[in-house]
Amino acid sequence: MSTIEASPEVGHDEHGHDHDHPPFLAHHFDTPEQQFDSGKLGIWLFLVTEVLFFSGMFCAYAIFRALRPEVFEGCSQFLNTKLGAINTGVLLFSSLTMAWAVRCSQLEQHKGLVGTLAATLSCAMIFLGVKAIEYSHKFGMGLLPAGLFAYDPSNPHPDPAGHPPYLAYICAPFALALAGVLVWLVVSAVTGNKFQFAIAKPLSVVCVCFFVGVGLGTFLESGEESADHVDVHADPNGLATASVMLEAEESAAADAAPAIAASGAMIPVDESVLEILATDPTNVGVVSGLNALEQQTAAAGTSTVTGDGAILGAITTTEIDVMTPTTAGVFFSIYYCMTGIHAIHILAGIGVLVWLLVRAVRQDFNRQYFGPVDYVGLYWHLVDLIWIYLFPLLYLIR
Amino acid sequence: MSAGSLPSGSQVKDPGYPTPSENYLTNSKGILSWIFTLDHKRIGVMYLVGVTLAFGVAGLLALLIRLHLFQPDGMVFQGEEANNWYNQVFTLHGAIMVFLFIIPSVPAALGNFLVPVMLGAKDVAFPRLNLCSFYLWVFGALFFVSALCASGLDTGWTFYTPYSTTTDSSVILATSGAFILGFSSIFTGLNFIVTINTMRPPGMTWFRMPLFLWATYATSIIQVLATPVLGITLLLLIAERTMHIGIFDPEYNGDPVTFQHFFWFYSHPAVYIMILPAFGIISDLISVHSHKRIFGYRFIAYSSIAIALLGFLVWGHHMFTAGMSSLTTIIFSALTFTVSVPSAIKVFNWLATMYKGSISLTTPMCYALSFIFLFTIGGLTGLHLGTLATDMHLHDTYFVVAHFHYVMVGGTLVAFLGGVFHWWPKMFGKMYSEAGGRLSAFLVFAGFNLTFLPQFILGSRGMPRRYATYDPEFAGLHQMSTYGSMLLGFGLLVALFVLLRSVGAFSRFGLACGKKAPANPWGGATLEWQCTSPPPFYNFERAPAVGDPYDFSDLEWEADEERYVTVEPKREVIPEEQPKPAPAHAEDSN
Ligand code: HEM
Ligand SMILES: [Cu+2]
Numbered sequence: 001m002s003t004i005e006a007s008p009e010v011g012h013d014e015h016g017h018d019h020d021h022p023p024f025l026a027h028h029f030d031t032p033e034q035q036f037d038s039g040k041l042g043i044w045l046f047l048v049t050e051v052l053f054f055s056g057m058f059c060a061y062a063i064f065r066a067l068r069p070e071v072f073e074g075c076s077q078f079l080n081t082k083l084g085a086i087n088t089g090v091l092l093f094s095s096l097t098m099a100w101a102v103r104c105s106q107l108e109q110h111k112g113l114v115g116t117l118a119a120t121l122s123c124a125m126i127f128l129g130v131k132a133i134e135y136s137h138k139f140g141m142g143l144l145p146a147g148l149f150a151y152d153p154s155n156p157h158p159d160p161a162g163h164p165p166y167l168a169y170i171c172a173p174f175a176l177a178l179a180g181v182l183v184w185l186v187v188s189a190v191t192g193n194k195f196q197f198a199i200a201k202p203l204s205v206v207c208v209c210f211f212v213g214v215g216l217g218t219f220l221e222s223g224e225e226s227a228d229h230v231d232v233h234a235d236p237n238g239l240a241t242a243s244v245m246l247e248a249e250e251s252a253a254a255d256a257a258p259a260i261a262a263s264g265a266m267i268p269v270d271e272s273v274l275e276i277l278a279t280d281p282t283n284v285g286v287v288s289g290l291n292a293l294e295q296q297t298a299a300a301g302t303s304t305v306t307g308d309g310a311i312l313g314a315i316t317t318t319e320i321d322v323m324t325p326t327t328a329g330v331f332f333s334i335y336y337c338m339t340g341i342h343a344i345h346i347l348a349g350i351g352v353l354v355w356l357l358v359r360a361v362r363q364d365f366n367r368q369y370f371g372p373v374d375y376v377g378l379y380w381h382l383v384d385l386i387w388i389y390l391f392p393l394l395y396l397i398r
Numbered sequence: 399m400s401a402g403s404l405p406s407g408s409q410v411k412d413p414g415y416p417t418p419s420e421n422y423l424t425n426s427k428g429i430l431s432w433i434f435t436l437d438h439k440r441i442g443v444m445y446l447v448g449v450t451l452a453f454g455v456a457g458l459l460a461l462l463i464r465l466h467l468f469q470p471d472g473m474v475f476q477g478e479e480a481n482n483w484y485n486q487v488f489t490l491h492g493a494i495m496v497f498l499f500i501i502p503s504v505p506a507a508l509g510n511f512l513v514p515v516m517l518g519a520k521d522v523a524f525p526r527l528n529l530c531s532f533y534l535w536v537f538g539a540l541f542f543v544s545a546l547c548a549s550g551l552d553t554g555w556t557f558y559t560p561y562s563t564t565t566d567s568s569v570i571l572a573t574s575g576a577f578i579l580g581f582s583s584i585f586t587g588l589n590f591i592v593t594i595n596t597m598r599p600p601g602m603t604w605f606r607m608p609l610f611l612w613a614t615y616a617t618s619i620i621q622v623l624a625t626p627v628l629g630i631t632l633l634l635l636i637a638e639r640t641m642h643i644g645i646f647d648p649e650y651n652g653d654p655v656t657f658q659h660f661f662w663f664y665s666h667p668a669v670y671i672m673i674l675p676a677f678g679i680i681s682d683l684i685s686v687h688s689h690k691r692i693f694g695y696r697f698i699a700y701s702s703i704a705i706a707l708l709g710f711l712v713w714g715h716h717m718f719t720a721g722m723s724s725l726t727t728i729i730f731s732a733l734t735f736t737v738s739v740p741s742a743i744k745v746f747n748w749l750a751t752m753y754k755g756s757i758s759l760t761t762p763m764c765y766a767l768s769f770i771f772l773f774t775i776g777g778l779t780g781l782h783l784g785t786l787a788t789d790m791h792l793h794d795t796y797f798v799v800a801h802f803h804y805v806m807v808g809g810t811l812v813a814f815l816g817g818v819f820h821w822w823p824k825m826f827g828k829m830y831s832e833a834g835g836r837l838s839a840f841l842v843f844a845g846f847n848l849t850f851l852p853q854f855i856l857g858s859r860g861m862p863r864r865y866a867t868y869d870p871e872f873a874g875l876h877q878m879s880t881y882g883s884m885l886l887g888f889g890l891l892v893a894l895f896v897l898l899r900s901v902g903a904f905s906r907f908g909l910a911c912g913k914k915a916p917a918n919p920w921g922g923a924t925l926e927w928q929c930t931s932p933p934p935f936y937n938f939e940r941a942p943a944v945g946d947p948y949d950f951s952d953l954e955w956e957a958d959e960e961r962y963v964t965v966e967p968k969r970e971v972i973p974e975e976q977p978k979p980a981p982a983h984a985e986d987s988n
Pocket of ligand 2: 665666713715716
């Protein structure tokens with residue numbers, strides 16, 4: 001704690017308005033260090049909440065990957081590794097420019113700060129442009145969350161006329177933003193408003209970058225087309241192994257099923273105990289549990305009861321085909337949830353970066369006051385870091 | 399303040415500086431000065447009004463439920479839709495009480511007012527974030543109300559799948575509301591952690607903090623760590639309902655038990671969000687009104703942190719019957735027992751504090767005593783539920799209902815009331831009628847026990863929870879419970895009346911308002927009793943003398959003026975690290 005030097009005496013005629021209370025220092029703080037420390041601790045705590053927020057989805061990923069590894073292996077082949085890798089590179093680079101921006105603000109290099117912030121923003125836009133290609137391509141193929149899953153292996157690329165122009169939908173808001181910024185650029189140039197022009201200029205580059213990303217994505221996706229899809233569609237290997245594994249799992253499920261049937265069985269349940277309990281007709285739960293148990297046993301031809309397989313059993317499916325909504329959907333559900341929420345964080349990051357850009361043009365930051373750049377920087381690194389985990393988990397591990 | 403020293407690019411809009419005769423309530427006027435206030439005290443007061451309203455609504459719903467259960471086949475809701483109505487009413491009661499009242503009650507209402515003052519700071523670290531979290535609370539509350547209007551929610555406050563993915567009531571609206579409220583809670587917690595870490599004035603070391611601050615700190619840790627998990631859970635639930643992502647919904651091969659794990663990973667720690675600040679209040683109340691140093695300060699402080707951390711490891715005890723493996727249930731059961739250790743440490747320390755103290759049976763103390771009794775019952779019955787074999791029998795019965803009402807109503811609500819009575823003179827500058835206050839404490843205690851003690855018996859005899867009708871053999875106990883709830887409601891109204899009367903709400907009916915409160919009516923040694931009642935805008939007119947928060951040796955009762963004064967500056971005022979001579983000892987005068 002570096003805050004001791006402040007005088008504890010704050011007479012009501014001063015109220016912290018001493019001469020060394022610079023304009024950027026909020027009233028309730030005593031010193032710039034106290035303000036900076038508070039902000040820094042605040043943003044770190046916020047990042048902790050972000051990590052925990054994502055952790056829920058990482059848990060979901062882990063649970064379902066453990067339950068249905070074959071689905072994850074099969075489905076991750078639909079993700080284009082090249083696009084993912086490009087995006088990883090772009091984000092890593094943006095982290096570099098962001099760190100650089102923090103340095104610029106500390107050194108009062110105002111031009112450099114605007115430049116590095118604009119570079120960070122441009123990378124964010126490229127990332128989104130590439131993501132737009134990935135998303136629209138998968139939407140078109142019907143690779144959607146479980147409830148909407150419509151992929152048809154015999155017709156992997158349905159006629160584009162048959163579904164909405166997804167890419168256009170995603171691009172529309174960005175096109176509008178680009179148009180708006182360009183108009184702003186022209187107006188501010190014509191009216192000679194230097195300040196606004198200085199903001200609009202980098203922003204127009206930033207908006208163009210979205211379409212650079214789209215172009216990049218289109219190029220790579222088309223190059224990939226043949227190779228990647230041979231992988232999935234022509235080579236039945238993935239699916240074949242998957243169904244073998246599923247069969248094995250199915251019998252495990254049958255083993256486990258009676259445990260659930262004997263509802264709430266925590267400890268291995270001896271059937272005879274159940275029978276004794278069931279002689280009391282008020283034990284409705286036991287009676288119906290026993291009935292279910294008998295049915296299950298008859299169906300599965302086994303009387304082993306393993307309490308520990310209960311959860312596993314509850315979920316495993318008897319479907320053999322990986323490419324049906326109920327099985328494959330969950331991979332894409334998790335894919336869209338994780339990358340979608342990550343993309344929302346990128347959008348939020350773009351928002352705060354634009355705010356920083358405006359303040360940077362206004363030259364708000366100096367040696368003593370660069371907190372906001374630092375805080376946004378930390379946030380940006382976290383968003384980057386989360387992607388660093390998403391990329392291998394979703395795209396690479398097979 | 400020299401003219402023109404107010405910087406133009408100033409970040410905080412100043413509502414104007416108080417003259418010594420002004421306080422935070424009077425230093426700026428008009429509704430806008432409240433709506434846009436950044437003053438933690440005003441935000442605290444707005445929360446107080448908000449949570450009281452929420453409590454009123456949910457309380458009326460509770461009375462409706464009890465009234466319905468007066469007869470075995472139901473008294474209020476009749477006809478074919480009776481069960482649906484019943485489900486919707488208890489859901490709203492529970493959800494509003496949990497998300498809108500009990501979670502924000504102590505931390506957001508009392509905490510906002512007290513944390514900076516007790517700490518000796520001018521405000522919380524992020525005043526705008528603070529106001530933002532209040533409006534998020536309002537916004538979330540509106541979502542809940544609209545969920546009520548759109549089509550009654552009937553999932554229970556737990557939103558369990560698969561029912562919540564199939565029912566056609568307004569789950570999405572309600573979960574969005576809870577999601578927003580979660581952010582409100584996170585921001586409050588984040589703000590307090592930062593405030594306590596970085597805004598402590600010179601001399602305020604960690605172990606000079608009042609125990610209320612320790613408890614708030616522990617609570618804030620849980621709010622920051624657990625609430626995001628609820629956020630993502632509810633978000634996935636919304637996604638499940640809109641897109642059928644197949645994570646929780648068995649129809650799409652999801653796993654409903656996963657939802658329970660996610661939900662209780664938040665919601666068990668959340669019960670400590672509800673109770674820890676109450677512990678903090680009680681520690682302060684017991685010590686001040688026994689006029690004796692708190693026994694085992696460090697143990698109480700550390701046990702709050704221990705509860706906060708251990709609380710993350712026991713969520714499984716809500717799911718003993720959900721089909722976990724036997725090993726898992728045994729581990730969760732064992733961990734559950736460990737949490738009760740720090741809770742018991744606190745109870746013993748409170749008792750030891752009172753031992754040989756000179757106890758004044760003021761209203762806050764009556765509430766504090768009633769808290770100790772009720773919380774102990776609530777905590778001990780938690781152990782019955784944490785025991786695997788008994789929980790098989792007791793799960794989802796009225797025993798659970800009684801357990802959590804003993805800890806949440808008998809614990810948190812009673813402590814909240816005790817805290818409100820304790821700090822009311824500080825907040826609004828008026829003394830209330832002691833007789834009235836004590837009467838309310840007694841009525842609440844009696845009514846509460848009459849309501850919930852029978853429910854333990856009901857539950858152990860097998861009366862399941864969440865049913866609109868019951869077997870006639872339970873009628874007697876249910877009727878007792880209903881009578882009790884009315885007494886409880888009456889007691890709460892008395893409390894409300896006593897408090898409102900003291901600030902002159904009924905003066906037009908010829909009921910005089912209370913006497914002006916002195917700076918230190920109870921003889922507390924924490925910093926909030928050094929500033930005037932109500933405090934000025936920046937809390938302290940001169941830097942408070944930071945000392946031992948539980949050293950009452952230099953406080954003496956001044957009978958003529960009915961207030962405590964500091965007799966002799968025995969206390970060490972500013973620590974060694976501070977070379978400056980201490981400012982004149984804060985006398986107790988305006
Ligand atoms: C002293 C330690 C405590 C222990 C050992 C404990 C144990 C338990 C257990 C095992 C259950 C599950 C019962 C069942 O559903 O079968 C339960 C339920 C519950 N407890 Fe506690 N508890 C404790 C303290 C608290 C506190 C302090 C609060 C809140 C302020 C609380 C609030 C609740 C609630 C709300 C439920 C019911 C949730 C629901 O199903 O709707 N408990 N408790
Ligand atoms: Cu619990």
